[in-house]
Amino acid sequence: MIKIERKMTEKARKAVESLEAARIKKRSYNTPQVNAALQEMFHGKCYICENKDITSYQIEHLYPYSKNIDLKYDWNNLFLSCAHCNNIKLDKYEPIIDCTKENVEKSIAFRKKGYFGTEEELLFELLDYRETTKNTQKLLREVYYGTTPQKKMEAKILRRILRKELSTFKEYVREYQEAEDEEKEDLRYLLKRQLGDASPFAAFKRWLIRDNKEAFPELMAYIDS
Numbered sequence: 319m320i321k322i323e324r325k326m327t328e329k330a331r332k333a334v335e336s337l338e339a340a341r342i343k344k345r346s347y348n349t350p351q352v353n354a355a356l357q358e359m360f361h362g363k364c365y366i367c368e369n370k371d372i373t374s375y376q377i378e379h380l381y382p383y384s385k386n387i388d389l390k391y392d393w394n395n396l397f398l399s400c401a402h403c404n405n406i407k408l409d410k411y412e413p414i415i416d417c418t419k420e421n422v423e424k425s426i427a428f429r430k431k432g433y434f435g436t437e438e439e440l441l442f443e444l445l446d447y448r449e450t451t452k453n454t455q456k457l458l459r460e461v462y463y464g465t466t467p468q469k470k471m472e473a474k475i476l477r478r479i480l481r482k483e484l485s486t487f488k489e490y491v492r493e494y495q496e497a498e499d500e501e502k503e504d505l506r507y508l509l510k511r512q513l514g515d516a517s518p519f520a521a522f523k524r525w526l527i528r529d530n531k532e533a534f535p536e537l538m539a540y541i542d543s
């Protein structure tokens with residue numbers, strides 16, 4: 319999970335208009351305009367697990383709307399998630415960090431320790447002890463490790479995708495370290511993209527650089543905090 323700016327783009331403006339019309343006519347918030355705007359804003363990534371390799375997208379309400387119908391059509395309450403994360407979250411982790419308002423990486427350190435089998439573990443380390451941070455940590459753990467037998471299977475696939483992404487990223491960093499001049503410039507551009515908001519699992523990649531900041535001072539410039 320990373321901070322995502324909720325910018326009022328042309329697509330977002332159209333989404334807000336379609337939500338207002340849907341609210342008045344008591345229709346679904348799931349409009350084509352809302353979907354297009356969420357795809358743009360979240361770079362096609364699930365806001366919870368940061369996976370981009372998704373077969374089933376859903377619209378997630380940060381705050382459940384069961385007690386307040388206005389939240390159902392509130393653009394600021396709509397997030398893009400995958401079915402796996404949406405079905406785990408439901409309304410069980412109230413409230414979590416609003417990633418459109420806060421930099422989650424300042425509250426949680428995303429780390430993967432170990433390399434093989436049982437040694438390997440994903441860590442979501444608390445950097446503050448607010449209720450929202452603890453709820454977000456719990457949600458992240460359950461998303462990456464699963465709750466029910468089916469969710470555990472899905473979580474395993476998710477961890478496999480994450481592992482591959484991180485190993486490719488580490489490979490680029492290694493090549494960058496060894497490269498010279500022009501090649502180094504190309505790789506720096508590639509790493510800038512890898513550390514950007516649109517990159518899958520950006521929180522893990524950025525924390526890998528933060529944890530090795532003495533070795534990569536120039537890459538730290540691509541991480542906002």
Ligand SMILES: [Zn+2]
Pocket residue numbers: 364365366367368369399400401402403404
């Ligand atoms: Zn997800």
